Amino acid sequence: MSIPVTYSPMSEALLALYAYTGGDTVHSKDHDWGNGWMKDKLGFEWDNRRRSRNDILLDAMVTIISLRSGRQPVALIREPESTQLELVIASEQPMTRTQRSDIERYFALLAKLPSTIDTHGEAELLVHAYRMCREEVKGLVKARAEWLDPAPPQISDAIEDLRARANEDDEYGNRRTMRREIDILTRARSAINSLIAYRDAADADAEDSLVPRLHHALTGCISFLYVENKRDFRVIDNAIDGGISAFLVEVSFLSRALDDMIHGARSDKFLRALLTKGVRCDWIHPTPAKAVSIALEGPSWGGLSALLPALKDASLDELVARLEAKLKAEDYFLTNRNITHQSGNLPAAFEVQVAAHCEGALVSYLADRHIESTLYIATALPVCYTCHLLIDAMKGVQGCNNFRLGSYNGVIDCGWEFPNVIRQADDVQKTMIQKINDQLKEGIERYHKPKEPFVEEDWGNMETSWSTV
Numbered sequence: 505m506s507i508p509v510t511y512s513p514m515s516e517a518l519l520a521l522y523a524y525t526g527g528d529t530v531h532s533k534d535h536d537w538g539n540g541w542m543k544d545k546l547g548f549e550w551d552n553r554r555r556s557r558n559d560i561l562l563d564a565m566v567t568i569i570s571l572r573s574g575r576q577p578v579a580l581i582r583e584p585e586s587t588q589l590e591l592v593i594a595s596e597q598p599m600t601r602t603q604r605s606d607i608e609r610y611f612a613l614l615a616k617l618p619s620t621i622d623t624h625g626e627a628e629l630l631v632h633a634y635r636m637c638r639e640e641v642k643g644l645v646k647a648r649a650e651w652l653d654p655a656p657p658q659i660s661d662a663i664e665d666l667r668a669r670a671n672e673d674d675e676y677g678n679r680r681t682m683r684r685e686i687d688i689l690t691r692a693r694s695a696i697n698s699l700i701a702y703r704d705a706a707d708a709d710a711e712d713s714l715v716p717r718l719h720h721a722l723t724g725c726i727s728f729l730y731v732e733n734k735r736d737f738r739v740i741d742n743a744i745d746g747g748i749s750a751f752l753v754e755v756s757f758l759s760r761a762l763d764d765m766i767h768g769a770r771s772d773k774f775l776r777a778l779l780t781k782g783v784r785c786d787w788i789h790p791t792p793a794k795a796v797s798i799a800l801e802g803p804s805w806g807g808l809s810a811l812l813p814a815l816k817d818a819s820l821d822e823l824v825a826r827l828e829a830k831l832k833a834e835d836y837f838l839t840n841r842n843i844t845h846q847s848g849n850l851p852a853a854f855e856v857q858v859a860a861h862c863e864g865a866l867v868s869y870l871a872d873r874h875i876e877s878t879l880y881i882a883t884a885l886p887v888c889y890t891c892h893l894l895i896d897a898m899k900g901v902q903g904c905n906n907f908r909l910g911s912y913n914g915v916i917d918c919g920w921e922f923p924n925v926i927r928q929a930d931d932v933q934k935t936m937i938q939k940i941n942d943q944l945k946e947g948i949e950r951y952h953k954p955k956e957p958f959v960e961e962d963w964g965n966m967e968t969s970w971s972t973v
C-alpha cells in the first residue's frame with residue numbers, strides 16, 4: 505500500500521468549499537430545462553448546437569472516443585502547430601491497444617469517405633463505429649427493455665388517434681400540427697423498432713446488416729430530441745407510459761456524433777483536405793491516482809484558515825460536522841466517491857484519492873510551448889468546477905496559454921490534482937485558491953444566514969386586494 509501524501513493545499517481548499525456548498529456543484533446549470541437538455545452529471549452534453557463547426561467536430565470526436573472506452577472522461581485538443589489533423593487525447597483511464605486501434609481505424613475510414621454520397625463507404629464506417637461501441641449501445645438497449653418493448657404499439661395507437669382527429673378537424677393549422685406530430689411519432693417508432701431488432705439480432709453479421717438502418721432511424725429522431733423544441737420533445741413522451749425521450753437521447757449520442765462527422769467530412773473542404781493527409785492520434789497516459797490524507801485538528805486548522813481567510817467565520821467543529829453529514833449521504837453527492845473518513849476518530853482525518861483530470865493533463869502537455877491562439881479543449885463529459893477554475897485563473901496570469909472549454913457541470917471533485925507541469929504554477933495556484941476562498945465566503949454566509957420563515961401574509965394581502973376590486 506502506498507503511503508498517503510500529507511499535504512495538498514488544493515485538496516484541502518476544495519474539501520472546505522465542498523463542506524459549505526449546498527449540493528456538490530458550484531454555479532451549475534444542472535437540471536436547467538430553460539436552456540437545454542437536463543444534464544445528467546455523469547452524462548454527455550446534448551444541448552448546445554449553436555457552436556462553431558470546428559467545436560462540434562471536436563466534440564463529436566471526443567464523444568466517440570469516450571463511448572469506445574465505456575463513457576470514461578476523455579478530453580482532446582487539436583495540436584496547434586500541426587498542418588495535418590493531429591489530435592492530442594487524454595483519458596482518465598488508460599486506453600487499451602485495441603481501443604486505440606479501433607479509434608484510429610475509425611478516423612482512417614472517415615478520411616476515405618468520398619464527398620459524394622456513397623452508401624458503401626458510409627456503411628463500412630457505420631458498421632465499424634457501431635461494432636466498436638457495441639457494448640455501449642447494446643447495453644443501454646438491454647437495460648431499458650421494460651420501456652422499449654411496450655413502446656411501438658403505444659405509439660401506433662397514438663398515431664391512429666391523431667390521424668382520426670386530423671381527418672375530422674376543419675382547421676388547417678390544427679391539421680398541420682397533428683401531421684407534424686404523426687411524423688415525429690412515426691420516426692420515433694421506427695427508431696425503437698430498429699433498436700429492438702438490433703438487440704435481438706442472432707449474431708454479429710445480422711447485427712452489422714441492421715446498422716445502416718438503425719443509424720438512419722436514430723438520426724431521424726435527433727432534431728426533435730432537443731428541449732429547445734419543447735413541443736416536439738413532449739410529443740413522444742405523451743404517447744408512451746413513463747416517457748422515453750430521455751432514453752432516445754442517451755442512445756443517440758453515437759449516431760449524433762457519427763452524423764456530425766460524416767456531414768463535416770463531406771461538406772467541409774478544409775476538413776476533407778486535412779483528413780486526406782491522415783489523422784494522427786497522440787495518446788496521453790493518465791498518472792495513477794494517489795491518496796492524500798487531510799487531518800483536521802488544532803494546528804492544521806490554523807494552516808487551513810491562513811490559506812482560506814473566509815474560514816474565520818466558521819469553526820473546525822462545524823466544518824467537520826458538515827463534511828460528516830455529507831459523507832453519510834454516500835453516493836448522493838458525486839464528490840463523496842473519492843473521500844473516506846473514519847467517523848469518531850480524532851483528529852478528523854479525511855483521505856482523498858487524487859488524480860489528474862484530462863483537461864489538466866492537456867494543459868501540462870502544452871506547458872513548455874507558447875501558443876498564440878486560444879485552444880478549444882473538447883471534453884466528452886461536462887467540465888468540473890476545478891478544471892473550469894484552472895482555465896479561468898490561467899487567463900489572468902501572464903505567460904500562461906489560453907484555453908476555451910465546452911459545457912460545465914460545476915461538480916467539485918476534492919480529488920482534483922493540480923497539473924504536474926504548468927507555467928507560473930505558483931501564481932495560478934494562488935489565484936485559484938483566492939477564487940475558492942471567495943466562493944467559500946459566500947457559502948459560509950449563506951449557511952449562517954437565519955432561515956426566513958415562510959410568510960403567508962403576502963398572499964393574504966393579495967387576496968384582500970383582489971376582493972376589493
Ligand SMILES: [Zn+2]
Pocket residue numbers: 861862863887888889890891892
Ligand atoms: Zn475536471
